[in-house]
Amino acid sequence: xxxxxxxxxxxxxxxxxxxxxxxxxxxxxxxxxxxxxxxxxxxxxxxxxxxxxxxxxxxxxxxxxxxxxxxxxxxxxxxxxxxxxxxxxxxxxxxxxxxxxxxxxxxxxxxxxxxxxxxxxxxxxxxxxxxxxxxxxx
Numbered sequence: 424x425x426x427x428x429x430x431x432x433x434x435x436x437x438x439x440x441x442x443x444x445x446x447x448x449x450x451x452x453x454x455x456x457x458x459x460x461x462x463x464x465x466x467x468x469x470x471x472x473x474x475x476x477x478x479x480x481x482x483x484x485x486x487x488x489x490x491x492x493x494x495x496x497x498x499x500x501x502x503x504x505x506x507x508x509x510x511x512x513x514x515x516x517x518x519x520x521x522x523x524x525x526x527x528x529x530x531x532x533x534x535x536x537x538x539x540x541x542x543x544x545x546x547x548x549x550x551x552x553x554x555x556x557x558x559x560x561x
Contacts, residue, residue: 424441425441426438426439426440426441427439431447433450433455433456433457434449434450434454434455434456435447435448435449435450435456435457435459435460436448436449436463438466446460446461446466447459447460448460448461448462448463448466449461449462450462464501464507464509467509467542467546468497468499468512469497470542471497471512471514471540471542471543471546472495472497472514474535474540474541474542474543475495475514475532475535475536475540475542475543476493476494476495476516478531478534478535478539478540479493479516479518479528479531479532479535480493482530482531482534482535483518483520483523483527483528483531486527486531488520488523488524488527488528489520489521489522489523490518490519490520490523491519491520491521491561492517492518492519492520492559492561493516493517493518493519494516494517495514495515495516495517496514496515496517497512497513497514497515498512498513498515499511499512499513499550500512508549508550509546509549509550510549510550510551511550511551511553512543512546512550512551512552512553513552513553513554513555514543514552514553514554514555515554515555515556515557516528516532516554516555516556516557517556517557517559518556518557518558518559519558519559519560519561520558520559520560520561521560521561522560523558523560525558528556528558529556532554532556533554536552536554
């Protein structure tokens with residue numbers, strides 16, 4: 424996997440992926456940015472959320488669960504001094520579907536956390552990563 428980061432101005436950058444997608448990243452005005460896009464550390468969080476949500480949705484579909492939505496709300500803490508790595512990350516899953524089995528949702532989240540989600544497993548090297556979930560009928 425490859426990526427390319429191009430400096431635009433001040434603290435604004437464009438990230439280009441090998442798959443042909445681009446994203447603008449920028450800093451806050453207090454740090455010299457213009458708030459044109461997410462911060463790089465925010466990108467790590469949303470990438471992690473998307474990685475684990477992908478796993479959960481895929482596992483539940485393979486398990487013939489009637490899933491209709493999956494939202495992951497993430498809260499995190501970072502170290503106070505440089506390097507300001509993530510120290511705690513909590514992922515709260517809201518899984519919506521018809522007659523979803525609690526055991527299967529729990530199993531899908533656990534499999535993602537322990538085996539499949541490269542992003543959360545990697546971040547788990549510096550942060551305590553926790554999970555919980557709720558099921559919404561719908």
